[in-house]
Amino acid sequence: MKTMKSWLVLLIPRPVLQPHNHNKVHSSRKCHDLEQQEAEEAGNMKDVIISTQHLVKIYKMGDLEVHALRGIDMDIHKSDFVAIMGKSGSGKSTFMNIIGCLDVPTRGTYFLDGVDVGKLNRDQLAQLRNLKIGFVFQSFNLLSRTSALENVELPLMYNSKISSHTMREKAIKALESVGLADRSHHLPNQLSGGEQQRVAIARALVNDPVVILADEPTGNLDTRTSVEVMDIFQQLNKKGITVVIVTHEPDIAAYTNRNVSFRDGRILKDLQVEHPRKASDELLLIPAISEEETI
Numbered sequence: 406m407k408t409m410k411s412w413l414v415l416l417i418p419r420p421v422l423q424p425h426n427h428n429k430v431h432s433s434r435k436c437h438d439l440e441q442q443e444a445e446e447a448g449n450m451k452d453v454i455i456s457t458q459h460l461v462k463i464y465k466m467g468d469l470e471v472h473a474l475r476g477i478d479m480d481i482h483k484s485d486f487v488a489i490m491g492k493s494g495s496g497k498s499t500f501m502n503i504i505g506c507l508d509v510p511t512r513g514t515y516f517l518d519g520v521d522v523g524k525l526n527r528d529q530l531a532q533l534r535n536l537k538i539g540f541v542f543q544s545f546n547l548l549s550r551t552s553a554l555e556n557v558e559l560p561l562m563y564n565s566k567i568s569s570h571t572m573r574e575k576a577i578k579a580l581e582s583v584g585l586a587d588r589s590h591h592l593p594n595q596l597s598g599g600e601q602q603r604v605a606i607a608r609a610l611v612n613d614p615v616v617i618l619a620d621e622p623t624g625n626l627d628t629r630t631s632v633e634v635m636d637i638f639q640q641l642n643k644k645g646i647t648v649v650i651v652t653h654e655p656d657i658a659a660y661t662n663r664n665v666s667f668r669d670g671r672i673l674k675d676l677q678v679e680h681p682r683k684a685s686d687e688l689l690l691i692p693a694i695s696e697e698e699t700i
Contacts, residue, residue: 453516454616454647455481455504460513462499462670473499474510475670481616486642486681487649488658491667498620500667501651505618506534518615535563539609541619545601547593553580553604554589560612579607583637599630606637610646617641619650623657629691635660636684660684 460477463470474496481487491497502508503515506522515522518537525533539560547556557576561567567575580589583603593601602622609617619638623631639660642648650661658664659682666674 452483453480454483454485454518455479455649456516457504458514460500460503460515461511462496462503462508463511472670474503476513477670477672479665479672479675481647481649483615483647484642484645485647485649486638486660486662488661488664489649489651489667490653490655490658490664491673492653494669495667496670497651497667499670501618501620501649504649505538505540506530535560536612537615539612539614539617541602541605541609541617541622543621543624545593545598545605545625547601547604549593552590552592553585553596553607556593556604557608557611560608564612575611576607579611580604582610582641583607597630598626599633602626602630602634603637606634606641610641616647616649619648621651621653623652623654629688629693631657632684632687632691636688639681639684 457477457479460474460479461472462474463472465471477496477500489497489501499508503510504517506517509523517533520533520537522530522533547553548559554573554576557579558572561572561575577586577589580586583606585600585603585607588596588600588604591600593604596604606617606622609619617638622638623634626634635657638648638650642662648661650657652658659678662678662681664674664676664678665672
């Protein structure tokens with residue numbers, strides 16, 4: 406029996422023990438970490454609304470070349486609230502014009518919501534600008550003989566897919582979002598400066614843009630009205646709307662979440678604002694202005 410058992414032991418295949426390959430395990434982990442990093446970067450890129458690489462703008466004035474931008478690299482993500490700052494001649498307005506598709510760079514690339522803007526023709530550029538960007542200007546730029554409601558409807562008129570009924574509904578909703586539903590049929594000269602700017606913000610919102618670009622939006626406003634406008638921007642930003650403003654006022658930039666300072670066509674500083682000022686809290690401490698004083 407012992408002999409039989411010995412033969413049985415020999416006939417049963419023994420498991421072959423493979424040597425532990427530490428290098429293979431390390432390589433596998435490294436590969437996994439790299440894949441995870443690439444996935445995270447891809448996820449972050451999906452949230453990038455504005456991306457510029459090596460953006461250069463040179464204006465030629467006869468034999469003279471003016472370098473307005475000298476290689477700007479910047480990413481602005483969904484739900485960012487950014488203040489572009491700098492003195493006159495720093496390049497901030499040129500940068501705003503380029504990301505607003507109002508001008509083109511001399512060199513470099515610009516992606517807006519994943520679209521390579523440099524590859525678009527004039528008509529495609531105009532369509533992209535109308536659908537993706539909402540503009541707010543210092544001087545409001547409202548049509549003087551047109552009601553607030555009709556001013557807000559203007560961007561929708563370039564979209565043939567929207568009916569007049571839908572156009573009116575969207576404009577009313579936009580005015581409601583800035584607290585001007587009861588002023589929809591007023592002309593601009595019947596509105597205060599703050600109310601005109603709110604109409605301009607409603608007009609910027611009406612097409613559901615991916616970003617709002619505001620050029621010195623408080624430049625023509627008094628202190629309380631400026632804070633009211635910044636409160637609207639903060640409320641919109643809380644809803645996930647990306648807002649970029651150009652300002653030379655540090656007090657206004659303090660309401661945003663990120664301050665980017667330009668100097669001589671370059672980015673001097675790019676800082677996160679850890680504790681932005683809360684416009685809604687400050688409004689409680691600033692005396693209200695009567696309607697008679699504002700018109």
